[in-house]
Amino acid sequence: MTRIAEQTQNLSNKAPGTENEDLLLMRRIAGKDRKAFEELYYRYAPRTGKYLMKLLYCRELVDEAMNDVMLAVWQNAERFDPDLGRLSTWLFGIAHNKGLKLLERQRRHRIEDALEAGTSRIVENEQDESAVFPELPDSDNPEQTVLGWEIGDHLLWALEQLTAEHRAVVELTFAEHCSYQEIAVITGCPVNTVKTRMFHARKKLAELLALRGYSFGS
Amino acid sequence: MKNYGTPLNTKEINNPIASSESLSQYPDEDALHELSAELLPWYVNGTLNPAEQALIARHLPACTECRLALEHYRKLGASCPAYTDKEDWRPAAAHFARILQNIDAQENKTATEPLTSH
Numbered sequence: 001m002t003r004i005a006e007q008t009q010n011l012s013n014k015a016p017g018t019e020n021e022d023l024l025l026m027r028r029i030a031g032k033d034r035k036a037f038e039e040l041y042y043r044y045a046p047r048t049g050k051y052l053m054k055l056l057y058c059r060e061l062v063d064e065a066m067n068d069v070m071l072a073v074w075q076n077a078e079r080f081d082p083d084l085g086r087l088s089t090w091l092f093g094i095a096h097n098k099g100l101k102l103l104e105r106q107r108r109h110r111i112e113d114a115l116e117a118g119t120s121r122i123v124e125n126e127q128d129e130s131a132v133f134p135e136l137p138d139s140d141n142p143e144q145t146v147l148g149w150e151i152g153d154h155l156l157w158a159l160e161q162l163t164a165e166h167r168a169v170v171e172l173t174f175a176e177h178c179s180y181q182e183i184a185v186i187t188g189c190p191v192n193t194v195k196t197r198m199f200h201a202r203k204k205l206a207e208l209l210a211l212r213g214y215s216f217g218s
Numbered sequence: 219m220k221n222y223g224t225p226l227n228t229k230e231i232n233n234p235i236a237s238s239e240s241l242s243q244y245p246d247e248d249a250l251h252e253l254s255a256e257l258l259p260w261y262v263n264g265t266l267n268p269a270e271q272a273l274i275a276r277h278l279p280a281c282t283e284c285r286l287a288l289e290h291y292r293k294l295g296a297s298c299p300a301y302t303d304k305e306d307w308r309p310a311a312a313h314f315a316r317i318l319q320n321i322d323a324q325e326n327k328t329a330t331e332p333l334t335s336h
Contacts, residue, residue: 034318038314041309041314041317042309042314045309046308046309049307049308049309050306050307052307053306053307059307062307063313063316066313066317067316067317067320070317070321071317071320071321071324074321075324155293155294155297156297159297170294170298171298173259173260173263173295174259174262174263174291174294174295174297174298175298177263177264177265178263178265179260179265179266180257180259180260180265182265195256195257198259199255199256202287202290202291202294205294206290216289216290216293216294
């Protein structure tokens with residue numbers, strides 16, 4: 001492990017490679033080259049990890065999800081087909097899938113824990129997120145508008161209230177600058193579902209902001 | 219990220235906006251509004267193809283509703299980078315070492331599992 005530690009600094013500065021470099025890297029990984037596997041980790045884990053943080057909100061869970069992602073990459077590297085999309089899209093697809101599975105596992109554990117504790121209040125639906133997330137203080141001004149950074153926290157709070165599926169579409173669009181076709185590939189949904197999720201995400205965000213006395217503005 | 223040149227389903231294959239030559243064949247304002255409302259987020263992030271981009275640019279001056287939605291998506295787009303940086307996760311040598319341990323454990327398990335006949 002000493003060698004890995006020594007290389008960390010250099011590798012972590014590397015940006016994602018060109019498509020040709022990515023393909024060569026994946027071929028080496030398919031041949032069980034651990035050095036190539038390590039290179040892929042430091043090239044792509046920053047972006048996929050960041051995306052998973054937005055889905056999971058917990059570093060420990062992201063660690064776990066990234067373990068699952070990297071294991072899947074190691075075991076399925078030969079399945080990567082550059083004709084179907086870029087390596088980053090393929091990796092985001094795996095990360096999205098593993099992240100949602102972890103969320104589902106967490107939800108089931110919460111229900112089991114609640115049942116074991118004999119509590120009647122079970123957070124069964126992630127839509128009931130007012131029970132999970134702390135509330136911000138109410139705004140003094142009911143007509144305030146989300147115009148800039150000074151009240152950006154309200155929009156961030158509203159984003160956290162969305163379901164993971166809706167948040168994923170928003171994040172992939174505005175943080176990762178994915179096309180709707182790429183999002184369809186990553187999330188494993190038809191393009192029309194991607195568009196519908198975005199529509200509902202915006203509607204929900206507007207409703208949530210209105211609850212706090214804010215609006216997107218006009 | 220790039221746009222895919224290959225359509226993903228038959229609806230897209232039949233979509234008239236797939237070609238810029240069909241731009242003038244999209245006169246129905248209601249259909250254009252519906253299309254614009256759907257694609258505005260990707261108009262904002264700049265990943266639409268030129269024909270889609272042009273259709274929306276043509277529709278926006280005439281539609282208050284879409285201009286309002288555009289403003290919403292622009293604000294959402296401006297907020298997402300801050301949201302991204304709010305909580306961070308970074309790769310680490312210790313984490314990668316655990317990944318390798320996990321792989322070793324999986325491979326050892328596979329190697330020691332008795333073969334079963336089906």
